[in-house]
Amino acid sequence: MKLLLTSGGIRNASIRGALDKLLPKPVEECDALGITTASYAHPHAGPPRAWAFVADDSMTSLPWKSLGLIEPATFPSLGRDMWLPWLEQTDVLLVNGGDTLFLAHHLRESGLAELLPSLDAVWVGVSAGSMVMTPRIGDDFKQWDPPGGGNAALGFVDFAIFPHLQPREGGWGNTMEEAHEWFAKIDVPTAYVMDDETSLVWVDGEVEVVSGTGHWKQFPAA
Amino acid sequence: MKLLLTSAGIKNATIDAALVDLLGKPIADCDALCIPTASYGHSSFAGARRFVAGEQDNIPLVQLGWKSVGLLEVAALATLPRDTWVAAVEAADVLLANGGDALYLAHHMRESGLAEVLPTLDVVWAGFSAGSMVMTPRIGDDFKVWEPPGGGDKALGIVDFAIFPHLDHPDLPENTMADAERWFAGLDCPAYAIDDDTAIVWIDGAVEVVSGTGHWQLFA
Helix, strand or coil: EHHHHHHHHCCHHHHHHHHHHHHHCHHHEEEEEEHHHHHCCCCCCCHHHHHHHHHHCCCCCCCCEEEEEEEEEHHCCHHHHHHHHHHHHHHEEEECCCCCCHHHHHHHHHHHHHHHHHHHCEEEEEEEEHCCCEEEEEEECCCCCCCCCCCCCCCCCEEEECCCCCEEECCCCCCCHHHHHHHHHHHCCCEEECCCEEEEEEEEEEEEEEEEECCEEEECCC | EEEEECCCCCCCHHHHHHHHHHCCCCCCHHHHEEHHHHHCCCCCCHHHHHHHHHHCCCCCCHCCCCCCCEECCHHHCCCHHHHHHHHHHHHEEEEECCCCHHHHHHHHHHCCCHHHHHHHHEEEEEEEEEEHHHHCCCCCHCCCCCCCCCCCCEEECCCEEEEEEECCCCCCCCCHHHHHHHHHHCCCCCCCEECCEEEEEEEEEEEEEEECCCCCEEEE
């Protein structure tokens, strides 16, 4: 699996270009599946944001050949043969933001987390849909409390992500000062702090930052 | 809770008028939550997306012009704090339930506690196909696809009659009146066979069939 980890979605031509490069063929020929599980557990998301992701979003509104909605929370009550073939055939997974730990929980419970490394697909995450691939999210981003406690995500990549960095002082988003405080406590060797115009491309352990005019920082500073 | 049990959504002006009557205000003033859960019981992932996005052109429900629409995933409720989702459901004027597998939807409505909470709320449930059948005592073996943990064909039993939807639908040769009669013979409750232009309004146990030019049959 290849990853395109965004903070705010397919927001600019640079990120769109990175997506096109990761996909095995043009968007118009790719089968896509959306996942909006993370939305349900976040106080700022919930039903309205889950709906908006499906109905009108920078990822789901691309001209995919086909686009389905899957729900990992339904997988344990479906037979594996009722969802596995669709996962195996899809070219791309579009994963909405919200609560990272809630999404991680259902990815594990459903068996999807275990399956992901073997899938020949591109995972495109936004916010929590990106953070779910990291080892942990830090307590600052924790909302939903998983059954075993803690703040561990899937650990598919070995760095942490601090999304929604303010594009400029005083604007919407998280501050660089908050990012420093977060990184000091998180106990992950490397982290990327990025604004909504920035994304990370991950292929076989290699990371590339794709950011048109966006702001980002790697911690600790090289 | 009031019910509008349709075979294929708000297909005509008569059903539309019945819906507005139940809501007590115009559609444009109502907050809706849509429920795709039944789709998953038939692996209908593209169908789930089309329903939520309001792109199921032949089944008008989500695309009617609601003031707001949210997505309520019933299968996720059991892992969410109960207060949060009950408040979201209480705040809604209408719940729009997609078709698919009625027993799968019933299973998650029971497991989550939604089945228990719903009857106490001031909300309209507008169902399409399985989203209507979920309210009945049972669906009959002909409509059974997903196997619930305990077996059987029991739905929620909020109403006391069964529903045979899509009567005489040109694309469904197994949905003729003769099929409906055979299906009814295997049940132990009254039943309505309804075509896609027909809906059933249910308020506190009182039933009214709403059907412009559609056709339907009561088996009792």
